[in-house]
Each structure stands twice: as C-alpha cells, then as structure tokens.
C-alpha cells in the first residue's frame with residue numbers, strides 16, 4: 594500500500610452551503626431578484642503538509658446565523674449544515690485536524706474565515722494589509738468582517754507583503770502560489786495550484802465572483818476598489834492564459850456545479 598507521503602498532490606473542493614442574497618449583491622446594478630451563491634473552500638493534500646484555503650463559513654452559521662454574523666444576515670443569509678463545517682467535512686474525508694499545516698486566507702470576509710483557529714498545528718497566511726483592514730474596516734465594509742472568527746488567542750500568523758510577495762510559493766515547488774489580487778478587499782489573494790495530471794487550477798476566490806465578472810461584463814456587487822478589482826481580473830486572465838489554467842470563480846452559481854467535489858479530487 595502506498596504510504597501517505599508518497600501520494601501526490603490533490604485538490605479537493607468543498608462548500609459550506611449557500612448564501613441567500615439578491616442578484617445586485619453579487620453583480621453591481623443587477624436586479625433585486627433573489628440570488629443564491631455557493632460558498633466554496635478547498636483542501637490541498639501535499640507531502641509536506643495539508644493546506645486549507647479559506648474554510649467557508651464558520652460552523653456556527655449552521656445553528657445560529659444571527660448570533661454569529663449579526664445584522665449582515667439581512668443581506669447575506671447563510672444556509673448550511675453542521676456537517677459542512679470545515680472540521681467536520683475533513684473528518685468525513687479522514688483528514689485529521691492535526692494534519693493541517695497551513696490555512697491560507699484569500700481575505701478575511703465572513704464567508705471565508707471558517708477555518709481560522711480550528712486546526713492546532715496550522716500557520717495562517719494572509720496579506721498584512723487585509724489583516725489590518727479587518728480590524729479597522731470602513732463603514733460600508735465593516736459588516737463583512739466577523740472579528741471573533743479571526744481575532745483568537747494563540748493563533749500563528751504569517752503575513753504577506755502585497756506586491757513584494759506576489760507569487761509566494763508556499764512549498765517552494767510551484768504547487769501552491771499566492772497571487773496578490775486587491776480590489777474586492779484591500780488585501781485579497783488568489784491561488785494558482787499546479788497539479789501533475791490535471792491542468793493548473795486558478796482559484797480566483799472573490800477577485801472574480803462569477804464568470805460575468807471574469808469577462809468584464811459586470812462589476813462585483815461588493816468591492817473596496819473598482820479600479821483595483823478590474824486590474825486584478827486582468828492580471829489573473831493573463832496568468833490563466835500563460836499557464837493554461839482552469840479558472841474557478843469565487844461564488845458562481847452557474848460554474849461551480851461543473852467542478853468535482855470531495856471526495857472526488859483533482860490531482
């Protein structure tokens with residue numbers, strides 16, 4: 594039997610349910626019709642240690658959305674089950690919490706912080722300007738940051754320095770690269786995952802919510818900077834083309850069902 598260390602790199606896709614909102618929360622100036630978006634997150638198993646990207650909603654959203662998120666639930670209503678919480682979903686897959694070496698944060702919005710502080714051996718990696726903004730957000734953005742999710746005692750953090758760390762290569766083997774893509778939030782990151790069998794996967798996360806946003810047909814319904822958002826998409830399109838990457842947008846109800854979900858994986 595193959596030992597765990599000999600297994601190649603695998604990427605698993607998960608979701609912590611959906612958020613119920615309105616179309617214009619996702620696509621600027623779109624309708625007020627109800628709109629439902631998936632909340633994706635990712636696991637990468639790697640010989641040097643397992644890696645979570647984001648972790649979706651905190652599991653508390655399954656039982657007490659208003660208690661955990663407060664008034665923002667009037668805009669984004671989380672619908673998820675406890676078994677979809679990242680710790681539970683990983684256990685279902687046979688992945689022990691202790692095996693998680695890194696939790697990579699695209700940014701610190703509430704539907705991405707479900708993994709922070711739940712994996713005892715993990716170092717959490719985020720852009721420094723995102724971390725600082727999460728504590729000092731402007732009025733229009735403050736509701737998107739749930740401080741109790743990321744301000745926990747004893748967390749190990751590693752902060753990235755924006756442009757200076759662009760392309761940060763987590764294991765030094767090119768398998769997981771962190772791309773600086775500000776705009777949706779001040780310190781947003783996307784991820785380029787290089788595998789052995791499949792084409793590379795470009796996880797835009799919220800740098801592109803949907804294919805409309807990727808194709809310059811809509812601005813996202815929420816952003817910190819329109820100019821940076823548009824330029825980050827242009828940068829990602831260049832990277833996707835250069836690497837022949839499959840693009841995975843961040844909250845896309847149309848594209849998301851086309852990807853394999855755990856326990857299936859990409860390798």
Ligand SMILES: [Zn+2]
Pocket residue numbers: 700702777778799
């Ligand atoms: Zn976000």
